[in-house]
Amino acid sequence: MLLFFALGLLIHFVFFASIFDIYFTSPLVHGMTPQITPLPPPAKRLVLIVADGLRADTLYELDENGNTRAPFIRNIIMHEGSWGISHTRVPTESRPGHVALIAGFYEDVSAVAKGWKENPVEFDSLFNESKYTWSWGSPDILPMFAKGASGDHVYTYSYNAEREDFGSQDATKLDSWVFDNVKDFFHAARKNQTLFSKVNEEKTVFFLHLLGIDTNGHAHRPSSREYKDNIKKVDDGVKEIVSMFKHFYGNDGKTAFIFTSDHGMTAWGSHGAGHPSETLTPLVTWGAGIKYPQKVSAQQFNDEFLKEWRLENWKRRDVNQADIAPLMASLIGVPFPLNSVGTLPVDYLNNTDLFKAESMLTNALQILEQFKVKMTQKKEATLPFLFTPFKLLSESEQLNILRKARSFMKQKQFAEVVYLCKKLIDCALKGLSYYHTYDRFFLGISVVIGFVGWISYASLLIIKSHSNFIRDVSKPVKKPNHLLASSFVAIGVLVIFFLLIQACPWTYYVYCLLPVPIWYAVLREFQVIQDLVTSLLTFPLSQLVGYLFIFTLGIEVLVLSFFHRYMLTAGLTAFATWPFFTHLWTRAKITSFCWTFFSLLLAVFPLMPVVGRKPDISLVMSAGLLVLLLSLFVVISLIKRKTNLVEEELLVYLLQMLSIVLSMYVVYSTHSSLFKKQGLPLPNQIVSWAILASSFVVPLLSSTALIQRLCSILLSLMATYLLLSTGYEALFPLVLSFLMFFWIHMEQETLQQSGVSCKRQLNSIQFSYNTDIAQFRQLHLDDIRRAFFLVFFLVTAFFGTGNIASINSFDLASVYCFLTVFNPFMMGALMMWKILIPFLLVMCAFEAVQLTTQLSSKSLFLIVLIISDIMALHFFFLVKDYGSWLDIGTSISHYVIVMSMTIFLVFLNGLAQLLTTKKLTLYGKPKSHLV
Known part of the structure; x- marks a missing residue:
């Protein structure tokens, strides 16, 4: 019996692990060619400000006196830039949220358990593609992008992790530390010629990670005075940073600003699931290359938020969180992150129609590159007669769409180019999902067969050894036929051969071979099965x-x-x-x-x-x-x-x-x-x-x-x-x-x-x-x-x-x-x-x-x-x-x-x-x- 429980535990670990191979596999592929827009970018530098844990409604809404909590940000919305909602995906945690923002792809759920500080997989990011990136903030977020970068051009400045104290007197000091250190950095750059020349380079990124709002939300909840006061502190800090950038760079108009959040927060001070309070985050952009505010009489959104926020007359532009990465890449003219699945939100760009069309084409080619690599990998690992390609995006269809797009580009029909590129991106993303889940049905069937076999065997064991349901000692017990064992050995060999010629991972062997001995053990008890059927027939x-x-x-x-x-x-x-x-x-x-x-x-x-x-x-x-x-x-x-x-x-x-x-x-x-x-x-x-x-x-x-x-x-x-x-x-x-x-x-x-x-x-x-x-x-x-x-x-x-x-x-x-x-x-x-x-x-x-x-x-x-x-x-x-x-x-x-x-x-x-x-x-x- 001890052996049975040990085997049972092992089998359940296999069934448990199978879900990670079937549903939790990483979507990343490698080997793509970088894609870049062949036109000069509107901005030389980008400032990305992420207010961790900031809810969209709490930022945009007015307080009980009809006043805004963030007067500077609201002034940007009304007079300088564009705004909207960034829709995040589950899990709404800091790590996957920042990966989506900066790398443009949605990390698989299991990555949350791999650590906040480490970078368990190699992925490309905006920081990696930049000339230089300087980042300030939490030690839980910054290192994973620095470790994932090639070369030595991503610099991080973090405070001690012990500062992240939910019981502290004032969590806003986490944000004050960031703002103060950014100011000190630029003050030092004026005196250091080497640093001064670096910060004046093109394609540079400045990343400010502000954790105070998230900490106050956990400690006091988003409805608290501490959470809302922290928003005002952040707004004041952003205003000072923007003023400092304008002063440092002589108001050259070449700085783009992105203000957003990695995730929201529930009313009870947590996050991780898919409640709107967690998945709706703010996005406010302004500066070089960003469209100015647009007054409208009606909007496409049916929710009541706009009236509550009193922003119904300023055009709202919603995006998916991963769309922000290609937006930032196009603003400073760096290659789109290789694994990005975001669609460039061209409605945010204040540039020529040619630039928008070229940027969308670059976006489409970058995602198409991933699709091609994924298809090639799956095709090489599958027998030719078993391989079923993604029909919506065959090679001829790819060439047809690209040929049409370039033709429209020559004819200066840029709106048509954007439309075709969005269509191509949509098909390529569906194709990526298709090949990513290509083996899911096959693995699922194997696991189910093993599962049913295990339940059957455990049931037979109960009936045979622990019950009086079948008890006929006078009846001789028949030994299993050698033919049965030989048949299952042959099945096992065929399964191994089938997996071997397809170069499948070793875990596939476990899932596909496990049902073989389980069902052999079930059919060995054919005498018990026969007696069970006989007994059930006599049962009322x-x-x-x-x-x-x-x-x-x-x-x-x-x-x-x-x-x-x-x-x-x-x-x-x-x-x-x-x-x-x-x-x-x-x-x-x-x-x-x-x-x-x-x-x-x-x-x-x-x-x-x-x-x-x-x-x-x-x-x-x-x-x-x-x-x-x-x-x-x-x-x-x-x-x-x-x-x-x-x-x-x-x-x-x-x-x-x-x-x-x-x-x-x-x-x-x-x-x-x-x-x-x-x-x-x-x-x-x-x-x-x-x-x-x-x-x-x-x-x-x-x-x-x-x-x-x-x-x-x-x-x-x-x-x-x-x-x-x-x-x-x-x-x-x-x-x-x-x-x-x-x-x-x-x-x-x-x-x-x-x-x-x-x-x-x-x-x-x-x-x-x-x-x-x-x-x-x-x-x-x-x-x-x-x-x-x-x-x-x-x-x-x-x-x-x-x-x-x-x-x-x-x-x-x-x-x-x-x-x-x-x-x-x-x-x-x-x-x-x-x-x-x-x-x-x-x-x-x-x-x-x-x-x-x-x-x-x-x-x-x-x-x-x-x-x-x-x-x-x-x-x-x-x-x-x-x-x-x-x-x-x-x-x-x-x-x-x-x-x-x-x-x-x-x-x-x-x-x-x-x-x-x-x-x-x-x-x-x-x-x-x-x-």
């Missing part, structure tokens, strides 16, 4: 259909809960009625009433807002007081029992009560300190980390008696959870634990009702690794319900207070008791532990259910595995590569989440066993001294 049809319907309905409710959290409420409400349909109500009325009450109470949480909630420390304090009352009740019951372990147990519970009190104090004190902008107090930080560390050890000091150990685990985990809570979610683990407690009781009653065994008192049951194997029984149909309950409670633990489809639903403020200085990996780890705590509570309760129902954890775990795998297979079919980027990202996330749950269930099960069964003793002290 109506009963069989009823079981299948309930099982399918349960799976669908679980799947739908990933899209609609209220489905969990429906499921928990149905659970509340369970005692009345199974006659448990007549046997255990109090337990049944408590089960129903807490099921309905837990059902409230999925109906509450998942995001956008404001911190409510009073709810965290209330949760802490309830936990203290619970621990007091446990202590009193221990004293009344007068066992030998009373003194040691009292010490453990007193330690845990102290941890709860300290957690409540730290939460209140930290919230108060941050509200006063005094930062995170060091003693609070030390206590928080100490409580987190002790939560793994203190439960192991308590008795292994079932009820006492579960209470000890709850108290320790709740102390940590309180530190990670900001509102109503602090009550969630408490309600969930009460329901788990009564679940254990209900399962014990159910087992006694079925006559499987005599009821044992829960107080007399001990957690122990050395459980007698002889007490384990075979699986029954009711055990499928127990396994389904576990999966349902795990999903409820996931979705009870958050939307796991995106990390942006988790409030960064929840980690402020531990740290406020920006550290994405540490913050992510803390938030992940917050997610796992309810998981762990459910898994510990499941350990108790297995113990009280005298059921082997391996056999019940197999059913859980099958339910999870059926869900994962369901989500595999729901993965999208079309529609909105939110839909695509969400569909992929769901599959990754379920697969992760299946894999981590093994580790959670081990951790739960450790917490419930392991016992540490305090040596060297007599028990009389322990109190």
